[in-house]
Amino acid sequence: MSRIPALERRRALVDAALRVVSRHGIAQATTRAIVAEAGMSLASFHYAFASRDELIDELITTVVGREQQAVLPELVPDGDLAEVIEAGLLRYFEHLRSDPEHEQAMLELTQYALRSPERHPLAVQQYARYAELAERSLERAAGLAGADWRVPAAQVARVLVAFTDGLTLTWLVDRDDDAARLVAHAAADAVSRLADVR
Amino acid sequence: MSRIPALERRRALVDAALRVVSRHGIAQATTRAIVAEAGMSLASFHYAFASRDELIDELITTVVGREQQAVLPELVPDGDLAEVIEAGLLRYFEHLRSDPEHEQAMLELTQYALRSPERHPLAVQQYARYAELAERSLERAAGLAGADWRVPAAQVARVLVAFTDGLTLTWLVDRDDDAARLVAHAAADAVSRLADVR
DNA sequence: GACGAAGTGGGGCGATCGTCCCAGTCGCAC
DNA sequence: GTGCGACTGGGACGATCGCCCCACTTCGTC
Structure with a gap:
C-alpha cells in the first residue's frame, strides 16, 4: 500500500x-x-x-448528506398534483430499485443509531433533513400544479417521508415491483387530495 | 434451576x-x-x-403471530370513513407508544431476516400477514362507513402498511407524539379519499 | 544527504462469541 | 428401590472481535 x-x-x-x-x-x-x-x-x-465507533459515526453523517442529493426529486412541471407527486415517488422507487442494498444499509444505520443515546441525534438530524426535503418538494409541486395545501405542508411532508420509508421496507421484503408502483400511484392520489386546486 | x-x-x-x-x-x-x-x-x-440461529428463527415466527393479535384494530362503528381509519391508526400508535422497544425489536428482526436467504421468507410471510390484516380492516371500515374502495382494497392495504411502518420508524426517531397524531390524521384523511361514499 | 514526522505492516493481547463435553442429579416407570 | 433416560451445571475450546505495540519505511524539509 x-x-x-x-x-x-x-x-x-x-x-x-x-x-x-x-x-x-x-x-x-x-x-x-x-x-x-x-x-x-x-x-x-x-x-x-480512534475506534470503530468513530468510523460508524462518520459513516452515518456523510451518508445522510449524499442521500439528500441522490433522492432530491427533479419535479416534472406538467400534469396535475397527483401526477407530479407520483412522478417524484416513482423517481425515488427507481433509485431504490437500482441500489436496494444501499437503502437497506441506510435503514440499518438508522436503527443502529437509535440504539445508543449519543448516536440518537444523528438519526433525528437525518429524518429532519428528509422531512425538510419533502416539504420543499411538496411546496414546489403545489406551485407547479396550481394547488394549495389544506394541511400544513410540513405535515404532508411527514406523511410522505413515513410512506417512503414504509414503501422501502415493504419492497425490500417482497420485491414486488408492480405492487410498489401501484401503491405509489394510490399514495400519490391520496396525498394529492390533501390540497385544493386553485 | x-x-x-x-x-x-x-x-x-x-x-x-x-x-x-x-x-x-x-x-x-x-x-x-x-x-x-x-x-x-x-x-x-x-x-x-441446536443453535442460536434456531432460536432466532423461532423468535421471529412466534413474535409475528402475537403482533397480529395485539395490533388487530377494534374498529369503532361510528363516524365517517376517515374517522374510522384514523381511530385505527391512533390505536396502533398508542400500542407503539406503550411499548416502543417491542416495535423497534420487530423492525430489527425483520431486517435481520432480510440479510439471509433462508430467513427471507419469514419476513415475506410477516408482511403478507400485515397486509391481509389491513385489508380485512379496511373492508370492514368501508362497510361500516358506507363507502366503496375505488382502488382495490389490497392496494389500499399496502399503502396503509407502508405508512404504518414509516410512522413507526419516524416516531421511534423523533418521539414527537403530537406530530405523529397529526400525521395519522392527515394520512387517514388522504387514504379515506380513495373510497367513494355510497 | 541527514533528520524528524508521518504513515505502514505484522504479530499479539484480552475479551467475548457460539458451541461442546461430561460428570452429576433428578424424576418417572416398573 | 432401582434403573434409565431426561435434564443441569460448570468449565473449556477454537474462532473472532476491537484495539494496541513497535520496529520499519517513506516523505518533505533544510
Whole structure:
C-alpha cells in the first residue's frame, strides 16, 4: 500500500465501510472486513480512526448528506398534483430499485443509531433533513400544479417521508415491483387530495 | 434451576430473547445474555435449541403471530370513513407508544431476516400477514362507513402498511407524539379519499 | 544527504462469541 | 428401590472481535 495522508484514508475507509454494510449488514462490518475492502492493514485503520465507533459515526453523517442529493426529486412541471407527486415517488422507487442494498444499509444505520443515546441525534438530524426535503418538494409541486395545501405542508411532508420509508421496507421484503408502483400511484392520489386546486 | 421439560424451556428462552432484543437490540442478544435473562445455564440453552440461529428463527415466527393479535384494530362503528381509519391508526400508535422497544425489536428482526436467504421468507410471510390484516380492516371500515374502495382494497392495504411502518420508524426517531397524531390524521384523511361514499 | 514526522505492516493481547463435553442429579416407570 | 433416560451445571475450546505495540519505511524539509 502506498502512502496516503490520514484524512484521505478516512474517506476511503468510510467508502469501504458503506460497501461492506450494504453487502453484508452492519453486524458484519468489522474492522477487519472494512480494511480488507479498502485494501489496507488494521494499523492504518487505527491510525486514521480512534475506534470503530468513530468510523460508524462518520459513516452515518456523510451518508445522510449524499442521500439528500441522490433522492432530491427533479419535479416534472406538467400534469396535475397527483401526477407530479407520483412522478417524484416513482423517481425515488427507481433509485431504490437500482441500489436496494444501499437503502437497506441506510435503514440499518438508522436503527443502529437509535440504539445508543449519543448516536440518537444523528438519526433525528437525518429524518429532519428528509422531512425538510419533502416539504420543499411538496411546496414546489403545489406551485407547479396550481394547488394549495389544506394541511400544513410540513405535515404532508411527514406523511410522505413515513410512506417512503414504509414503501422501502415493504419492497425490500417482497420485491414486488408492480405492487410498489401501484401503491405509489394510490399514495400519490391520496396525498394529492390533501390540497385544493386553485 | 428446577427441572423443566425442553419444550417449555424453548418457550421461556424465546420470551427471554424477545426481552433482550427489545432492550438492547439483536446484536446484544447473545446466548449468554439470553440465558441470563431466563435464569438458566448455557447447557440448558443448547439442550433446548441446536443453535442460536434456531432460536432466532423461532423468535421471529412466534413474535409475528402475537403482533397480529395485539395490533388487530377494534374498529369503532361510528363516524365517517376517515374517522374510522384514523381511530385505527391512533390505536396502533398508542400500542407503539406503550411499548416502543417491542416495535423497534420487530423492525430489527425483520431486517435481520432480510440479510439471509433462508430467513427471507419469514419476513415475506410477516408482511403478507400485515397486509391481509389491513385489508380485512379496511373492508370492514368501508362497510361500516358506507363507502366503496375505488382502488382495490389490497392496494389500499399496502399503502396503509407502508405508512404504518414509516410512522413507526419516524416516531421511534423523533418521539414527537403530537406530530405523529397529526400525521395519522392527515394520512387517514388522504387514504379515506380513495373510497367513494355510497 | 541527514533528520524528524508521518504513515505502514505484522504479530499479539484480552475479551467475548457460539458451541461442546461430561460428570452429576433428578424424576418417572416398573 | 432401582434403573434409565431426561435434564443441569460448570468449565473449556477454537474462532473472532476491537484495539494496541513497535520496529520499519517513506516523505518533505533544510
